[in-house]
Each structure stands twice: as C-alpha cells, then as structure tokens.
Amino acid sequence: MAGFNTAITGLKAASTNLDVTGNNIANSSTIGFKASRTEFGDIYATAVVGAGSSNVAGSGVTVTDIAQNFQAGTTEFTNNNLDLAINGSGFFQLDDGQGGVTYTRAGAFELNKDGFVVSKSGKYLQGYGLDSQGNRLPIGNLAVDQKESPPQATGNIGLSFNINDAADATLLSTPYDKDVPASFTYSTTVRTFDSLGNEHTIKYNMVEQRPVRDVYTVDASFPDTITISGVDVAFDAAGTPNAADLELLKDTDKRIDTSTLLFTQDPAAAAGVGSISFETYAKYSDYGDMLINDAAGIDITPEPTERDANENYAYTLAVPTADTELNIGGVPVEISVSPTIPTLREVADLILARETEIKDRNPNVESVSVVEEAGEFRLDIRFKADYGNIGSEFIVTETDVATGLPSTEVLTVNDARTYEGDSSFRGQYQMFAYLNGTELLDVGKSVDPGETGFSVKATDTLSEVGSVMLGFDPTSGFLNSVNGTSFSEGSIAPALTIAGADPANTETEITLDLTGSTQFASASIVKASSQDGYTKGDLIGVSFAETGEMVAAFSNGQKQNLGVVAFATFENQSGLQPSGDTEWTATLTSGNAVLNPPGTGLNGSLRSAALEQSNVDLSTELVRLIEAQRNFQANSKTLETLNTVTQAILQI
Template identity: 30%
Template structure:
C-alpha cells in the first residue's frame, strides 16, 4: 500500500509542478489567467460502509482551476489595444467558432477587420453609414475609404452686437455749383449743434473760384472745391484754316502752347493736354445739341482767358471764365445766416440743398459697418467658401425708446447674397437686448436661396446651385438636400452694452476627409478620425459574461470556449450591467503572482521529494522482509 500511496503523491506533485511551471512560463502573457491544482485524499470504503481500514490510500488530483481575477493594466502605443476593467470577455470569431478572451492586443487585417494576433475577428455591434450604432452583432470592420463631403444646410451664429456703437450713417448737403460772381463778396455766419463755436466767412476781395473754395474749406463742417470750364465753338475747319491762332491765359499769365501744326480739334486738344500745367485739360464733348465742342477745364478753379482767331479774317474771339464752386456740408451744421453784404445766394442754396448719405454700406470700407464676422461653409462637392456677416447699426425707429435696429448684410466669396446687395435684413432688438425678429420673423432665421457656388475664377464649380425659381424652401432643410440653399440662424444674437463677440458659431457641413486615426471610448465605441476634423462611430466592441466562469474550457491562444458547465454567454455593451469598461491603448497583464509561484515551486519540489522518500522507505522495509531467513 505504501508504494501506491507514495506513487499517487509523486503523480500529484508532478501535476503541481506542471501547473506552477505553466504559470511561471506565462507570467508575461497578455490576458493569461493563472491556475492552481486542487487535491483530494483517497480512502477505501465498502458499498454500504465507510470501510474497516482508516488508513488513506493516497492523494488524487481533483481538478485544475483557473483564477479569473483582474490583472494589472499597462499602457501601450497601439490605439486598438484594449483592456477590460471588470467582468467580461472579448468575443472572437475564429473561422465560425466563437471564442472568448481577455487578451486585447488587436490590429487591422488587410480586409479592414479588427483581429487579434491569431487573426480571429473581434465581434461587436455594427454602425450604419452615418455612424449610428445598431444592436446587430458582427465582425468589427474599419472602413478606410474617404469620408464623403457634406454640404452646409444650417449655420448658427450666437453673437453680441455692442449697443454702445454709434450710428455710422453720415448725411451731407451738396451745394453747387455756385458761380464765382454769385458768391463773390458774400459774408455769412454758420452755427453748429455739437457745441462748435459759430464761424464767420468773408468772401470779399477774392479774385478766383479757387480762393473762394479755400476760404469756405476753413469753416468747420464745410468742404469746397472749384472748377473752371470753358466751351469753345470751334470746328475742324476752323482749326485747319490758314489764319488760325490760339492763346490760353491762366490768371492772366499766358500758357505756353505749340499750336503751329494743329489742323483739327483732336490735335488742338492734344496740344493743350501736353502743356506744362497739369491742372489744365481739354476734351471734345457734346454740347447737348448734337454738336461737338472743345471743353477746356482748370481743375483747381483758376481764371481762364482764351483768345482765338478762326481764320475767317474777322476779329479775334475771347472767352473769359471765373469758375464754379461746389460745397459739401456735414449734418453738424445747424444753419447758415447772412451777416453782411447780400449773402443770399449761399444761404438760400444751403437751405434748399438735398441731404445725401455719403457712407452707404460698402464691404470694402470698414468705416461703413460696425461689426463683421466670417466662417467657412461647404458646397455639395466639399469645396470651402467664406461667408461674411456684416452688421450696421441704424437709427432707432419711432422715438427710439425700447427698440433698436441693425441692418444685416451677407457676402459669400466677395459676392452679396440673400438679396442684401439691394435690401439688407433688419434685426430688431427690444429694451432687454433680446432679438425680437429679423424682417418680422421671430425665429431669427435667414434663408439664403440665391447662392451659386463658384470657383476661384468666379465661375460655377459644378456643385448644386440655388433652388428653381418659385420653389418653396422649408426650414430646416430636409435630408438629403438637393440645392445650395441653407439657413442662417441668428436667434440667439443679443445686443448688450459689451464688446462685440462671437459666442458660438457652428455649421453642419464639411469637406471630404481621409482616415487619420482611431479612438476607442470607455464604452468600447470605435471612432474614426478624418483629416477634415470629423469623426464617426464605426462600431462598438461586444463583451460576454458567464454565470459560471470557472466552467469555461481553455483552448489555448489565451482564449476559452463555452461549455455546458459555464452556461450560455450574456453578450452586451461595455460598461453596462455587470460588464466592465474598456481601457483604450492598454492591455491586461497576466494575473500570475510570480513570487508566489516561485514559493509554490519549492513546495511542489519538497512534496515530490517527500513522496519519493515514502517509496524509498517502503522499498527498504520490503527488502528487509525478503532478507529474513
């Protein structure tokens, strides 16, 4: 009996050594779960009794049990590596056979499927083309084709327009042209509404229109210019006549002209334009009756005296001009009154002159708008275009109490859209700075229906254009869009006494993109990142749990298969129910306690030696009996 008892001990110790050695060998295997041997003693017994021999028959290996405790998690440089924090197994497709593993070292094969080192495909919940996850389980696949572009159908701008801004509109009075003789010698006084002291102007003793213009320009709020123009009734025949002569004097001083070889009005015009005085110019114009005349001008308003002989043998003709004055006055001027002399001409003309807006909106002139902001939008081909919004503060309607108005202009790639080249949109705000409406629409939406996407040369680029004339455009733009129409939403725009700022500006379009990277969330969702800044869900890793994890059967490659004892798997999404979460760019290390295993190795060795000693002793006893004589 002692031989059998010792032999069973040797067998058990050998198994213990094997299991311990296997644990030590896999101390660095990702996802490996350590095992331990379970022993049981042996006793002989009868069918109806416990037997009469209380001495044991040795030891039996009852089973080898794996420990599914959590291993340490370490980070890696592979974005597809995953570790499970908590309960659960990855579900793997091994050519039709379903396996379960805790080893999350994954990569992508040539067909785009997520696989482990043994080319088993990782199972998960698939996503549709728009990145919406489904409940359908299948092999996770990474699409490597380009992300199709999406046209802009909605742009939301949350802005604050500074209520402290002043109205930029400038109103001026244009006075003139005033003839030199009508204003020469006048005296008048100007008064102002902005506190500027009254100013007197004396036009006495002046001899040219230029002097009068310079005198008027010295007055605050006035700007004046002078021009002297003389029309000469000459024909080509007059100039070509043998006795033709021509003399031009500026303020009495002769101007050097070479007219010796001129034979037509064109040649005479050229001779005047070639003179040394750049303020003198000549042109052939229609006098309004269908006849061409030679117009000689001095653009600074000096006196002109022109004497010419048309060759007919008669007396010379002399034309004298003293010039005209044009005056512009801004709206700060309260009034003009005569204080001496006649003064009636300028005073009368100023009072009757129309008011003209001088700084009408011009996107090229920053002085004609208060605020502007730009953002990129995209056409159906994914081409980027720049949309600029301009905001111009307008005079408050009515008495200006409790309401403010701003004009909104829109421009895409330098071209005005939404009809704002002719009529801007009107944004109205209440006394609290809240947007009331845009053109009476309380939603604050502007629908752009006239945009034609163009290339850099200003030609249509082949993408979808505006809707057909008369077509109804509803908001929001339904999917799939078929035109370039889009909605600009300004519903969250405010008008507070704070600096202009863009709080939020987002649009739903983007250009085409190439796959640039992958991210995995704690829920096991695979996100594809593209070069256009977009991301899309490609699928979600599936995890499985079992009622009896110890019932799983290890089949190598750090994987297990379902058995009758394990029960059927419960498959779900990570971080739901009892399933653990996913740690991206990480792996779960082996849960082998190497120091403990080395101690177990010593114990197993001692057990083996002790059982061998049992056999050795039994052999010595037996030999003693045999040697009895």
C-alpha cells in the first residue's frame, strides 16, 4: 500500500514543522534573529500521457521551503554606542578576515585589541574609510585608528559685543593705560590656543574717543620746509604753506585737518620767526604718532595739547556809540546808549541775560559766556560737540537801530578763539588687543605716515602693534567701519588680522570678525564669542550618526569622522542562506550585495546605542506548535489505521 509512504511523508513534514517552530521559540531572545516558516507541497506521481490523472491518489507531502521572515524586530535602546540597529532595509556586512563574507542584522559590536569594530563572533564590520578631506575610500574593515586629537592653533575668532552708548567718554581718565580700567570704556577677553596647544587669552580694550582734538605746535623760522608725516611742506617768508604740499599732506595723513595749519608770528622775535600749528580730527585724538622733522631731518615732534571738539564763536565786545540791536541765533538783544552809555560789563550782562532764551531757541548751543581777559571782554558762544560743524545754522548779526543798517561796533570776530566744531569722534573707539593681558598685539594698525613701511597705497601698507579704529553709526548704533574700511549695515564686517598671538609659531595669523557688534544704550555685553583653536585631546568615545558616520569624540571637545558603515541590500533577500550566529551568506538566488551608506537608495538609517530584537512572535509560534503536534498525531493515526488494515488482510 502506498498509504504507508504517504503517512511517513506526513510524519516527516510535521516533524520538520515542529523543528522549525521549536527553533523559532528557542531564538525568541536572539538579537537580530529572523523567524522561519515551514512551507509544504503535495506529491503526485508523474502521469503517463493519456492516463486518467484525475483519478490518481496523492503520494503525500514534502517540505518545499523553510522561508525566513525578514520583517524588522523591535528596537531596544542600550547604553553602548557600539550597539547598532538598522531602521529599515539593509544588512551589516561582515568579513572573517579569510575571504568569508556574511551579512547580519545583529548589531552588537565591540572593539578588539587592535581597534577594529567586530561582531561577537570576531568578524570585522565593513564600511568606507575616509581620507583627510573626508572623501570616502573603498570598502574595508572599520577601525578606530585615531586615539588622540592633535592641537590646533586659533586661526579665526568671532566676536560680537555691545558697548553702552550711555557711557560718557569725557569721564575717562587720561592718558590711556591698559592697567587702569577707568581709562577705557569696555574690555572683554577671548581664549585662544597656540600651535602646541597651550592656552592663552587675548584681551580687547575699547576706548571711546573723547570730544577733543590734538593740537601740535612747533617753533619755526621762515622761509623753511618742515616734514610732517613724511611730506615736505614748504612755507614762504610770510608763513604760508605751499598749496600743492598741503594737498599731498591731506591725502597722505587722513588724521590731519590741514585747514588748521597756520603760522603765527612771534611779535617779540625777528621777522619770520614764530610757530606752526595744526590739529587732528577728533576721532584720531591720541591715536598713533605724529612725526615732524625740521629741514635737517631732526625729529621735532612735540607732545600735543588738546582743545575741545566743540565749535566756538568768539567776539571781542565793545561799547556802541549808537543804539544797537544784536541778533544772536534769532534772539534780539537791545543795547541803548541813552540816557547813559553802558559799560563793557553792562553790555556783557545784557547778552548773558538772554542765554537761556538763546539755548532754548537753539538746541545746538551748549553755553553763552563772557570772559574778561586783560581788561577786555570776549563773548564765547559754545556749541555742543555732537553737532560738529554748525555752519550757517546759527547766525549772529548786529544792526544800528537808527539807520537799520548792519553795524560792527559791539562785536568783532576774535579769530584766535573762533574755530569749527568736529563731530568725527561720535561712535569712534580705539581697540587695543593684548596677549595674556600684557603684550600689545598687531591687529592691523597701519604704519604711521613718515615711518618706515608706510605707503600711500593701502594694499602695500605694513602694520604695526597698536590700536585700530572701530566706528559705529551714531544714529543707528550698528558697527559701520573697521580700521578705516566702511561697510553697509547688515553686511559682514571687514576682517582684522592679528599677528603675534601664537608664541609657539610667529607665522600664525588670526582672523578677527566683529560682525554684529553694536553701540546701543544698554549694558556692555558680549553677544557672541567663538574661536576655532583647541588643545591636544584623548579619545573618550565613539558614536554613530544616522547616516552611518563613525564619529570619534576627544577630551578637547573635538569630533572626527573615522568612516561610514556600509549597508548591503539584495534583489531577493529571501534567497539568503543562513550560516549561523544570526548571519547569512549570499547565494545565486539572492543575487550579489549592493553596498551603500545608510539613508541612500533602499537603505534604512542607522541607530546607535540600539539593538534589533528577534522578530519571533511567541503567541503565534505556540499556536503553530499545537498545529504541528496535531498534524503529527493525525499522520501517526493514518499509519496506525493502515497497519490495522494490513493485519486484517493477512488473516483472510
């Protein structure tokens, strides 16, 4: 009877099903395990052509396949960065070092004694190496081959700050001294590193320009030639400078207000003997050196004196002979000579009595005063420094009341005390930089005119230690000029180059970016500070990014990509052949592995500090176990029944 064979095939199939189900249950806690399913097919004998195949009884059952379910298991997070899980499609590729390549979803990796990333069975995890530029190299064994991070000298500093506009520059002590906090407006410090990894600091002191102008005065005999900032300025016997020389001086040294350059005759000296004086703009007060030489080339540079940057109108007062009306900034002042002629003091008092009205009508006026000197009275109308050059905005006139015609009896312009205002100091700061708070650094200050290395062409100008100018728009408070270079609001500030801040390497230069700095009426603070240097660091850990990069972390805060994990995909992953240790090998049925980084193509992403659990569903497997047991018992019953029938036949 063929039924015996049929029953035996059923027993074998049920036994195989029991084996597969038991294996699934046994691996329900195996990392990366994929459950299998037993698939069956019926057996029929080959029919002869023309035979009645529809009446042929089956010959039993056969196991057609033990198929694996590659559905992802649950992800469980761990505290080990070398535990990896694949979120999506793909397999880790492993190499046993002897040419054997397998694939797995079990990501419980560790480092061996040589620093290679290996599986629990000692096989090497495969991935892309990286060159020094970060370009991917061919597939190979991933390894942690960087145990330390070498130091890097600071090359770039980003510094953004706010300086309190409400700070009063007139209260700064003079002269400036880095060790006297009262002599500078604001100070901040940035940490840096030299090329050997030693830590240093750069301290920045900001000194707001005071509303003053430097006045230089030197003795001279004319005709003569005086070298000012490297420019030969010839003076004639009357002390008048050559116009062409004056133009060249103005173009060469932007600090000098050439309109103030004049010769003053000494009344007690011989003809042509006196002094020459000139002033610098307010924003260049106390900035740099002014080099002055006589005809013999001898340095005659004096220490400058200071005058206020305020504009001042000065008049010598006299007593009128007729009724006179003064109009000072739109305020009339009437001076009558009847019934008695006033004294100079009375004329002065009449003007001073209208001071409040003059100031109320003219907000740019700071004070109206009368000064008595050697029996003479001088009227000074002083304007606020912030208004700079007043020009025609303020008018002083004198009128004869009887005739209505202009008069000059009371007021005579005092040229010695009349000067224009200068508001160039507004929003201007000298910035000094010190290495470790002591050594003054070169931050790009141009060599002063007249000194070796100076050039009229800015691109050829050498730099020297000293301060540079920072300018803020006095109306908006935004930084708008750095070291003489202006830029528009909202754009990137011109970079400064700091030299000499690396004691270990004199060739190191640091780029300083001050973009975003402001001068608002609020507390002086650092808004942002960064630098790219660091000391030597030791390896403290390895982690992986979602896109597969293996990142080494060092004790100096740096990170370095050491490689990229490779994911393998197959045209038919069901064709993979299990090889033990939760690994598979490629077959002709599966096709060759296609390798790509995580997150590309069909690949899933990588999760670090996570493991993919077995995808076995115990409830389902227990039901299958009951079904397999039932099938085994049923086939046993078939065999038992056939045996009874056979015994009956033998007894006939």
